[in-house]
Amino acid sequence: MIKGPAPVEIITVKTVIVSFQLPAMPENEFYGENIVMNLASFLNIDASRVRITKIVRETSSVSGRRKRATGKITGVEIEISNPPSQELNATASAGDLSTDQLQNITTAIVNDVQLGSTLKTLLNTTGVAISEPPPDPEDPNWQNVAKENKNEGYEKLVQPSQMRLHSPIVPLHEGAPFSTPARFQIYDVDGNVVNKLGTLANPWLITATIKAGTGNAAAKLVGTTTVKYNNGWANFTDLAISHFGTDFVLDFAVTYPAAASFSLTSSKFSLTRRPLKVNIRNITTTILQNSDVAIELELQDGVTSQVVEKINWRNHTWAVNVSLDGMEYYRGQMSGDRSTEFNDATGLASLSGIRFTEPGMVILKIGVTSDPAEYSLEKQTLINIRKRNVISSSNNASQRIGLLFDADYDTVVGSRYQLQFQAMMGNYLSQLYPDIILNSVKIEKGSIFVTFEVSGGSSLMNSTVDSLCGAVENRTVFNFRGTALQLSKYLTVDGVDYHGTKCGAQVPVIVKEKETLSTGIIVAVAIVGVALLIMVVAVVYWRLKIVPKTQTYDLSSPEYQNRAGSSKRSVKGDDKVDSNVNSFVNETYSSVAPADTAFSTFRKSGESTSTRESKHEKAEK
Numbered sequence: 001m002i003k004g005p006a007p008v009e010i011i012t013v014k015t016v017i018v019s020f021q022l023p024a025m026p027e028n029e030f031y032g033e034n035i036v037m038n039l040a041s042f043l044n045i046d047a048s049r050v051r052i053t054k055i056v057r058e059t060s061s062v063s064g065r066r067k068r069a070t071g072k073i074t075g076v077e078i079e080i081s082n083p084p085s086q087e088l089n090a091t092a093s094a095g096d097l098s099t100d101q102l103q104n105i106t107t108a109i110v111n112d113v114q115l116g117s118t119l120k121t122l123l124n125t126t127g128v129a130i131s132e133p134p135p136d137p138e139d140p141n142w143q144n145v146a147k148e149n150k151n152e153g154y155e156k157l158v159q160p161s162q163m164r165l166h167s168p169i170v171p172l173h174e175g176a177p178f179s180t181p182a183r184f185q186i187y188d189v190d191g192n193v194v195n196k197l198g199t200l201a202n203p204w205l206i207t208a209t210i211k212a213g214t215g216n217a218a219a220k221l222v223g224t225t226t227v228k229y230n231n232g233w234a235n236f237t238d239l240a241i242s243h244f245g246t247d248f249v250l251d252f253a254v255t256y257p258a259a260a261s262f263s264l265t266s267s268k269f270s271l272t273r274r275p276l277k278v279n280i281r282n283i284t285t286t287i288l289q290n291s292d293v294a295i296e297l298e299l300q301d302g303v304t305s306q307v308v309e310k311i312n313w314r315n316h317t318w319a320v321n322v323s324l325d326g327m328e329y330y331r332g333q334m335s336g337d338r339s340t341e342f343n344d345a346t347g348l349a350s351l352s353g354i355r356f357t358e359p360g361m362v363i364l365k366i367g368v369t370s371d372p373a374e375y376s377l378e379k380q381t382l383i384n385i386r387k388r389n390v391i392s393s394s395n396n397a398s399q400r401i402g403l404l405f406d407a408d409y410d411t412v413v414g415s416r417y418q419l420q421f422q423a424m425m426g427n428y429l430s431q432l433y434p435d436i437i438l439n440s441v442k443i444e445k446g447s448i449f450v451t452f453e454v455s456g457g458s459s460l461m462n463s464t465v466d467s468l469c470g471a472v473e474n475r476t477v478f479n480f481r482g483t484a485l486q487l488s489k490y491l492t493v494d495g496v497d498y499h500g501t502k503c504g505a506q507v508p509v510i511v512k513e514k515e516t517l518s519t520g521i522i523v524a525v526a527i528v529g530v531a532l533l534i535m536v537v538a539v540v541y542w543r544l545k546i547v548p549k550t551q552t553y554d555l556s557s558p559e560y561q562n563r564a565g566s567s568k569r570s571v572k573g574d575d576k577v578d579s580n581v582n583s584f585v586n587e588t589y590s591s592v593a594p595a596d597t598a599f600s601t602f603r604k605s606g607e608s609t610s611t612r613e614s615k616h617e618k619a620e621k
Contacts, residue, residue: 013082013084015081016106016109017077018039018130021074024058024074030055032052035078039080043108045105049096050080051078051080052077052078103199103201106133111198114160115259130154132200139201158194160187163186163206165182169266170269173272174274175241176306182235182239183236184264196231204229205229206226206234219241219243222242224237249266252265283296288386292355293383295366297349311347320339320340320342320366321367322339324362325365330358330423335357337352359385360385360431361423361426362423382419384440386438390436397457399465401452401491402450409448410445420481429452436461439454440453469498
């Protein structure tokens, strides 16, 4: 540990350290100076840049616990670098080695040993290990050093013996990478995989070529034809052949270092013609009635969806023509560009100035043909045209409205007529409510389930749902390709059942749990009702039976006769009494005194209490 107030400057020097394993020899036979001179001569550098830093001696075990050095030498470590400098900004001396030179020295030693050439014989060595100098941080290989973490010690150099194909290559079709790509490993004489050949900066390279006289004479290899041998593998992941043909054979060989002689030949295989499809690369996002629409097309591999960049790989030219389908449902027309050609340089085709006269949904059919007449391609896409003055607003509500046809999806629609069915339903809603924003129409199995994604103002949404309620209630019939399809009594709004419970209600739908009265409240209301009924019956009985008995009359007197007649007339008013009782039960009289209410119910209309009392006094007289 260094301590103190002054800063310490550390000067590092890049070095190559090589460890040579030697046959055991006595010290007096050690030829260290010859090793230095021979190595400097082999590398063509100044001998002052080569230094022995360590001599490795043979060891023996003592009592099974310690090891001690004997007199025989079994190895030597050599450092190759510029001499250390005492100055931070020292001027380079004659013979100093640059970073690139140190990298080349490392490569020369590694390749010579792995190829089994002259160095091992020249130095009479039985094994070599090396520690590479790290690249500069700005060098791309710096990342490889960080990943492999190989700079912490020596790396033993292994001589390769054989290159093997990991598994047979399997082609797909012309222009496409192989389904099973070519992958190689290289083994040593003991059958172990050699993980590293060459250095980090200069790894060994393997190149693929088409064997002369096989396959299609016009064919070329495309993709990465030369790959690095890295971590025990050489992988040709994107290798492809440009033209179809039969009896292709590929050759694979180590092409760096040039002195390497490892190669391998594949078995024969054939390639079929490349399937293609048309893809809409770009299209105007929001298509408005009577507004320009721009479309950009590209060609893709029909299996891998890889973009075909070189569209004239077999001298083809490509023509484009567009037309409309689903016109039995759409009321408008199309104007503008209907034909164009693909550009060989960009590999793209462009259509512009296309316009649609009416809002709704229509199918755009894009046909692409080649010259020579080898390919005929078609792409269909559903175009959703919005009314020009209908603009989406943040205040608009959005909803998913679901309808159902009780019919077999696969029989009526299937994948073949999916777009046509979408167009029919989209135009139905657009024509019914042209001011609503129809975002999409989705058709799914489940008999035939239709989902509209719509948005608009709340009143417009209410009207739309109400109209669809009516269509569902009336079991509206649609005619699709000669098949009559009747709407089922089924309607959902945002996934919630709507038909039969909320048709005619306002939307958006808010679902609440049904409120129910508790058993206690129901019992209390029943008791109060019975009590009121008993009170009414008691009052009627008292008024008709008890009150008359409290008065006495002479049976022969005129007053009694008149009173008896009056009582009889009161009894004849029973029907009127029942009506007054019912009115009392069903109405509220909280503002009138209960006693007065009970009695006033049965008084004759227009007769006051004072009049009744006057008649009673006359009767007594």
